Amino acid sequence: MNAASAPLSSASTRSTPVADSRPLTTRLADYRTLAKPKIAAMALVTVALGYLAAGGSDPVTLLHASIGIALVAAASGALNQFAERDTDARMTRTANRPLPAGRLSETEALVFGIVCGVAGADYLAFTVNPFTALLALLTLALYVGVYTPLKRSTAWSVVIGAVPGALPPVLGWAAAGGGAEPGTWLTAAGLFGILFLWQFPHFMAIAWLNREQYKQAGLHMLPGQIPRVGWAGKAAALTALALLPVGLLPTVGGGVGLWTAVTATLAGAIYLYYSVRFAQQETRPTARAVLFASLGYLPALLLAAAIELLVIR
Numbered sequence: 001m002n003a004a005s006a007p008l009s010s011a012s013t014r015s016t017p018v019a020d021s022r023p024l025t026t027r028l029a030d031y032r033t034l035a036k037p038k039i040a041a042m043a044l045v046t047v048a049l050g051y052l053a054a055g056g057s058d059p060v061t062l063l064h065a066s067i068g069i070a071l072v073a074a075a076s077g078a079l080n081q082f083a084e085r086d087t088d089a090r091m092t093r094t095a096n097r098p099l100p101a102g103r104l105s106e107t108e109a110l111v112f113g114i115v116c117g118v119a120g121a122d123y124l125a126f127t128v129n130p131f132t133a134l135l136a137l138l139t140l141a142l143y144v145g146v147y148t149p150l151k152r153s154t155a156w157s158v159v160i161g162a163v164p165g166a167l168p169p170v171l172g173w174a175a176a177g178g179g180a181e182p183g184t185w186l187t188a189a190g191l192f193g194i195l196f197l198w199q200f201p202h203f204m205a206i207a208w209l210n211r212e213q214y215k216q217a218g219l220h221m222l223p224g225q226i227p228r229v230g231w232a233g234k235a236a237a238l239t240a241l242a243l244l245p246v247g248l249l250p251t252v253g254g255g256v257g258l259w260t261a262v263t264a265t266l267a268g269a270i271y272l273y274y275s276v277r278f279a280q281q282e283t284r285p286t287a288r289a290v291l292f293a294s295l296g297y298l299p300a301l302l303l304a305a306a307i308e309l310l311v312i313r
């Protein structure tokens, strides 16, 4: 029985809500942490990219889609943390999250996740379209129901987790009615491919930085758990290299233009440079440089597409 399957220590989480004298702002901050706002915010960047690339031009529809998807993303973060309350308690990076730290109860996290998921899906169905609502629920189901449990048993969980992670731009494309226009399917496939590949250098760096903690928690995030020297870096460099041609697909599909293709190539080249440096020498600085490069790539793409589609065109 590995560490992840060991029984929960009773001190690490509470199952029933207790009277809480903390200020409301503190409690709201804990619910905000449950929602994983930074990951959700970056996902919304890619939703907007998908919406614009599918020809979406109504800011109200994009706002409705963003609100609904943000609620479903918050549900995915809360239900993921509910499911990982035991392993989160075993990693210093996550031990201070509301559940392992005992600031929120399992019931509170579960109810918050379910309410956000139901509200988000209903909101999308009524203000955008049922297809987008279904796709958002599929993303939630794959992330919480497939990726999260698989982390305890196989490193392939990262490849599987990259599928829901890559769906947000397709949600934006669906919100713009992309499904009705077969011609835009290549654009949607390109955006999915970009985000799918983008996740590997991003996470190889994170997994390498946290490799001892993942081992301690019994999570299988890299083959062999502690990667053979250079494995994480090589995987990052290879996927960053593959990202260069895939970054051109939304332009080939006609969803975006030449400037977005140029931006994807420049941002991709920077991402590749830092990934190759990480492959050459796996150190904390080279790994952190890959992580920071990953956090700049997607906003750069959205900015180029927005200028190209809303200003230049």
Ligand code: HEM
Binding pocket: 038, 039, 040, 042, 043, 046, 093, 094, 158, 159, 161, 162, 165, 166, 199, 202, 203, 206, 295
């Ligand atoms: C296989 C897929 C992915 C994995 C395993 C993964 C894992 C992680 C982990 C473990 C962190 C560090 C969180 C912390 O510091 O506690 C992180 C940070 C982050 N991830 Fe990912 N991620 C993946 C995909 C994505 C996707 C699809 C997005 C959004 C489009 C994203 C956006 C972010 C952002 C913005 C941060 C920085 C958050 C912070 O600084 O706290 N990630 N990721």
Ligand SMILES: CC(C)=CCC/C(C)=C/CC/C(C)=C/COP(=O)(O)OP(=O)(O)O
Binding pocket: 039, 040, 043, 069, 072, 073, 076, 080, 084, 094, 136, 139, 140, 143, 147, 161, 162, 164, 165, 168
């Ligand atoms: C609509 C919708 C649901 C959008 C969300 C997009 C999405 C699924 C992003 C998650 C990507 C991912 C695998 C994060 C890592 O979680 P982790 O549990 O490995 O991270 P942790 O170790 O920090 O908890």
